[in-house]
Amino acid sequence: MKNLFADRMSKVPRSFVREILKVTENPDIISFAGGLPNPLSFPHNELAEASAFVLSNSSNKALQYSSTEGYKPLREYIANRYQLSGLDVSSDNILITNGSQQGLDLIGKIFLNRGDAVLIERPTYLAAIQAFGLYEPKFVSVPLLNDGVDLNILKNMVETFNPKIFYSVPNFQNPTGITYSLEKRKEIGKIFNKNRTIFVEDNPYGEIRFMGDDLPPVKKYLKRSILLGSFSKIVSPGMRLGWIVADNEIMNNLVTAKQASDLHSNFLSQMIVHRYLTDNDVEKHLNNIRKMYKIQRDCMITMIKKYFPSDVKYTRPEGGMFLWVTLHDGMSSMELFEIALDENVAFVPGEAFYSDDPELNTLRLNFSNSDVKKIEEGIKRLGNSIKMLELKM
Numbered sequence: 328m329k330n331l332f333a334d335r336m337s338k339v340p341r342s343f344v345r346e347i348l349k350v351t352e353n354p355d356i357i358s359f360a361g362g363l364p365n366p367l368s369f370p371h372n373e374l375a376e377a378s379a380f381v382l383s384n385s386s387n388k389a390l391q392y393s394s395t396e397g398y399k400p401l402r403e404y405i406a407n408r409y410q411l412s413g414l415d416v417s418s419d420n421i422l423i424t425n426g427s428q429q430g431l432d433l434i435g436k437i438f439l440n441r442g443d444a445v446l447i448e449r450p451t452y453l454a455a456i457q458a459f460g461l462y463e464p465k466f467v468s469v470p471l472l473n474d475g476v477d478l479n480i481l482k483n484m485v486e487t488f489n490p491k492i493f494y495s496v497p498n499f500q501n502p503t504g505i506t507y508s509l510e511k512r513k514e515i516g517k518i519f520n521k522n523r524t525i526f527v528e529d530n531p532y533g534e535i536r537f538m539g540d541d542l543p544p545v546k547k548y549l550k551r552s553i554l555l556g557s558f559s560k561i562v563s564p565g566m567r568l569g570w571i572v573a574d575n576e577i578m579n580n581l582v583t584a585k586q587a588s589d590l591h592s593n594f595l596s597q598m599i600v601h602r603y604l605t606d607n608d609v610e611k612h613l614n615n616i617r618k619m620y621k622i623q624r625d626c627m628i629t630m631i632k633k634y635f636p637s638d639v640k641y642t643r644p645e646g647g648m649f650l651w652v653t654l655h656d657g658m659s660s661m662e663l664f665e666i667a668l669d670e671n672v673a674f675v676p677g678e679a680f681y682s683d684d685p686e687l688n689t690l691r692l693n694f695s696n697s698d699v700k701k702i703e704e705g706i707k708r709l710g711n712s713i714k715m716l717e718l719k720m
């Protein structure tokens with residue numbers, strides 16, 4: 328059976344996060360492992376109303392095949408939101424996808440030949456390594472500093488490898504929670520406007536800023552780029568809706584690739600989400616999510632200060648759903664994972680987020696999907712687990 332599968336399948340890692348999610352289905356385990364939004368943030372009643380409205384008033388349309396590009400009013404809504412924030416985006420440049428995850432796959436499909444260089448952040452979003460990995464590129468990674476990627480290394484890598492794309496999550500990155508500073512956004516514009524590399528800006532968390540000031544998308548400083556957005560973290564991931572913003576030439580290729588993949592995204596979902604967005608106070612909804620996640624993030628940081636050894640480092644994200652912990656040199660977060668699981672607490676060991684040469688003493692903690700009681704207890708257990716690991720060393 329083994330040699331029936333395409334070579335590319337042996338090169339793509341299984342998602343460690345999805346594997347861990349299976350373990351953490353046990354209700355006794357406090358899990359900071361998954362990347363799930365808090366279900367309390369879902370607009371349950373409003374989506375029920377929007378669904379009833381669409382099915383009672385437009386069911387012929389909603390249940391029928393439709394255009395690959397997506398539901399025009401939804402694309403217009405998205406374009407309008409960008410315009411209000413000062414970005415010149417038209418609905419013609421928006422393709423609705425099955426979450427931004429499909430956007431990553433389509434980008435891989437239209438750009439990558441085997442062996443092409445793809446620049447990624449170090450660490451990066453695991454499922455981007457999977458999505459691009461299926462097209463067998465050569466990954467080259469650029470370290471992330473506290474205010475975004477290391478620009479000197481980035482320049483060097485761009486010159487040396489002439490990559491087709493640079494994949495980046497500039498706001499509240501998954502896994503680190505790091506956000507690019509304004510200066511870095513501008514500098515990146517200067518670097519990429521001089522060469523062929525396309526900056527792929529994945530922004531599923533941008534709307535969930537709960538501290539500090541909003542920053543313009545890197546797209547603002549680029550002549551050519553691809554921007555990805557998603558309704559997963561602001562409405563519901565189960566609806567599987569995201570989008571890609573790209574110029575006409577890229578858009579034409581994306582549409583062809585999407586036709587081959589799935590004809591179009593779930594049209595019923597698109598109409599429901601559009602109805603929900605137009606009938607409700609979306610700003611109020613977003614503010615509620617921001618408030619909730621800030622409380623959870625603050626609680627996690629307070630508990631880390633209280634229960635972790637003082638030499639453990641951690642990021643202090645201003646938005647999003649994750650923070651990144653660095654244990655002291657020589658410690659293994661994989662070993663910690665085993666100990667922590669015995670204590671009924673879970674996280675994702677950092678090595679899952681590297682394409683090569685992982686930093687073994689790192690780990691990702693999710694704060695969006697646990698209430699403050701669970702965060703208090705879970706971080707206490709994790710602190711004890713770290714101390715147990717230290718004693719073993």
Ligand SMILES: Cc1ncc(COP(=O)(O)O)c(C=O)c1O
Binds near residue numbers: 362426427556564
């Ligand atoms: C950085 C990043 N990109 C893309 C995705 C995929 O999101 P979706 O396909 O639900 O829009 C995620 C999900 O966690 C993510 O963290």
